[in-house]
Amino acid sequence: MRRTFYTLDVFTDVALAGNPLAVVLDCDGLDAARMQAIAREFNLSETVFVLAPRNPVNTARLRIFTPVRELPFAGHPTVGAAILLAHLRAPELLVREDLRIVVEEGVGEIVCIARHRRGQAMAAYFALPRLPRPDGDAPPDESIAEALGLDVAEIGAGAHRPAIYDAGAPYLFVPVADLAAIARARPDLRRWGADDEPAAYLYTDEVANAGANWHARMFAAGLGVPEDPATGSAAAAFAGVLMEFERPGDGEHMVVIEQGVEMGRPSTISLGIEVEHGALRAATIGGAAVIVSHGAVEL
16 A cells, blocks of 8 residues: 655754654554564654544544654654644645644643744644653763763763653763763763663753754664654653753743754754743743655555
8 A cells, every 4th residue: 555755854944954754644554563664664763653543633643663663752753743744734724823733642642833934944842741750860970981982071061960861751861061072972882772771862051053052962772773863852851851950940941952963964952841839840842844755655
């Protein structure tokens, strides 16, 4: 059977940057093994398969696969799929007003808002289906540094220390001294993300581009992703890191994260957080995307 697919570059407003994504439409009847094989064929960090929603009031059900396994939640597939579905179903309405897209993923229902202002790239943001929470203790700095090919003195920055947080997927958050150190990271590709262990997310407050607040790299060779150009699920969990180490005041805050610079795939992720009485009350992940190609796969 022939099924239509699209590829998009997500967390960017120009093609050939950001994080590439494949979205395969009308996938009812495909089993998990077939989806996994197709994702391996695309060989992108994630491929999304769109199915009819279980709850008919929702827009679609999404299944998300890396080249080696299925994920219950991921950020750039959620943003990219929401943008594509809004564009395909109501392109003229999307130019006039924001559209609400509700997708079902392994973590539950996710409410997305898609928009397309004239003269601008399409964009979307979604409310986190699960607020970040700590997920165990981080390894010692010495073992982290060895696994990342860094000096132990380069681990940590200011009040920030390594920590594990999960907002649908676990990440080991590793603060790094500066841009030079983060660029030198050469991770042990055998470990990160394998066997339900967290992937490694390195970050520093020294940035490459004006307008960004944080600079990041993410490694998950255990998921078939040696390095990811933009990781929305990690940005979601990063809200927990910010609450622990930055302690933002009550109110709404917007944090801009740049990623993919070292890969030549610069990406921009917007993390919105709402703090009330010193606690994280809500968070959003957003960004732009552009359609790069479309075609059909013979299944």
